[in-house]
Amino acid sequence: MGIENDLLLRTIAKEKVERPPIWLMRQAGRILPEYRAIRQSLSGFIELVTTPHLAAEVTVQPVDILGVDAAIIFSDILVIPEAMGLPYELIEKKGPYFPETISSASQIENLLQGEKAAERLTYVYDALTHTKRLLGNRVPLIGFSGAPWTLFSYMLEGQGSKTFSKAKAFLYKEPKLAHILLDKITETIIAYLRLKIQSGVDVVQVFDSWAGLLNESLYKEFCIPYLRRIRESITDVPVIIFSKGAYFAMEDIINLSPDVIGIDWTLSAAAFRSDHGHDMVAQGNLDPCVLYGHPEHITRQVTDTINDFGGRHIFNLGHGVYPDTPLDNVKHLINQVQSYRY
């Protein structure tokens, strides 16, 4: 029962392919009017995340409407803190908010972890089962998780922040406690990804969205060991690691041997290849703001990006697609990538 469009999987396997596959971070989202219609009929984002048949429906929309080469399950990275006992809310136009945040050893002690926590997220696994049915083997399905540091940073900070200085302060003030919490989060991520794999995902991506707030020495101490444990625990499906902004830790991440490394738009494809070689499969990295520009300019940037990566490349943006991106430009982008030939 093979996947019809297996371009993503062949690229990850380092086979010779005719063009890069393309999918977009946040492709299941506000760029699609069909998504907005479903979203508006609900009380909020979290209702959509926790209602399996609706999450499945919006997951499949970009495959149906845009023809992308992979689906990624519609969900949120903050379901893991919730499963561990730290629920969040999503405040319109402000983002996530945790009524309770972590500041003490006893709170960390009380958090659920591992399978016990991950098993609570039945709505995610149900959404995956629904999605597999709707997709019908057309394209691979990607499951994902936040990385330990990124989840930790929300659990300490309680909300988005320009500096995440509370979360970072904890690394400096309470390194031992920080490691205990990162360990519990990591065990939960591993159990969660395994349950996702049992529910049918073909690839997993780990998002370290706030990696760029650290530096090489913090990343080596508080991130790499946990990413390594995740990488080594997931052997059934390929693993993509996307540490946004972590230009300073590229070699450390490559040394983890992820199947794919995600790259944001600040690191050029040419610089990545010249500094880190042509062996790694790279995913990225068009600046999402390029999609506000003229189609001819998009075409040029697509060609340059593909040429500069020179193969072993999954086309994506360097960040999630912004909600107000003109849909015609998104379609143009996908069309340009899909008509490219190496």
Next chain:
Amino acid sequence: MGIENDLLLRTIAKEKVERPPIWLMRQAGRILPEYRAIRQSLSGFIELVTTPHLAAEVTVQPVDILGVDAAIIFSDILVIPEAMGLPYELIEKKGPYFPETISSASQIENLLQGEKAAERLTYVYDALTHTKRLLGNRVPLIGFSGAPWTLFSYMLEGQGSKTFSKAKAFLYKEPKLAHILLDKITETIIAYLRLKIQSGVDVVQVFDSWAGLLNESLYKEFCIPYLRRIRESITDVPVIIFSKGAYFAMEDIINLSPDVIGIDWTLSAAAFRSDHGHDMVAQGNLDPCVLYGHPEHITRQVTDTINDFGGRHIFNLGHGVYPDTPLDNVKHLINQVQSYRY
């Protein structure tokens, strides 16, 4: 009439010095109870910026209280858009807000520029005159400006943003108009810095706070040419360029021959020296969050940072000091740097 403590100037002149000088971005600010006392007596931040004798008083506070090796005038980068005809407000806990933002050619056309704009900022020059009197030649006085791109980004976006996608979209959609606006901003910055120099500043620093949202190709096109013009127009005093997050443009910035290059905490001193050599005078780059940790840890990081830069180094944080930093740790930091000997 020399400056008594000229360690900063000798370091910039690449003379052999006994230790790195230290000052902190945002040293005149909320970390000091004496600052908070003055600030609380006023209607808002902007009143403090626009009242010369008070701006001078808070500028000198960190010299009196902390014994730093330089003063930096208390002001705000957004006085330049205001002088050009785009006033801003500061909303408590939210940050800057521009009631009107730039979106059209005619708005750009109508902006004041150059001397005509810069001359309106008399309160800044008056604050400098007051400051020089209060300082009495104890330490050098640093004047500053936002960089063209950073000011541009606020003028387009109207407020802080995680992505500044409106401002970046304008670069892609309307590159010609963007250049016209960047040109006007640049002319104003140059006139402004010249008037500051006439008012007695000994060094100027250009802050490109949102550099890290771009990439090498955008930085080369929309930032470097304007920074070059500023660099070449300021010959009377040394110029520090601090492009936060612009790891991808380090060589381009070094090629501008600034007297000093500012470095944020994400780029390690060791990596900077090994990639870019030992010739440049570097300013930075301790992670401001280190100051939330234990004094012994601060001591270790100070020593490592100074050793890794290996001379030609102005000690600073890699970002402004955060308002809730424990004052005792700030004092410990300064003490550690000032008791170091090469």
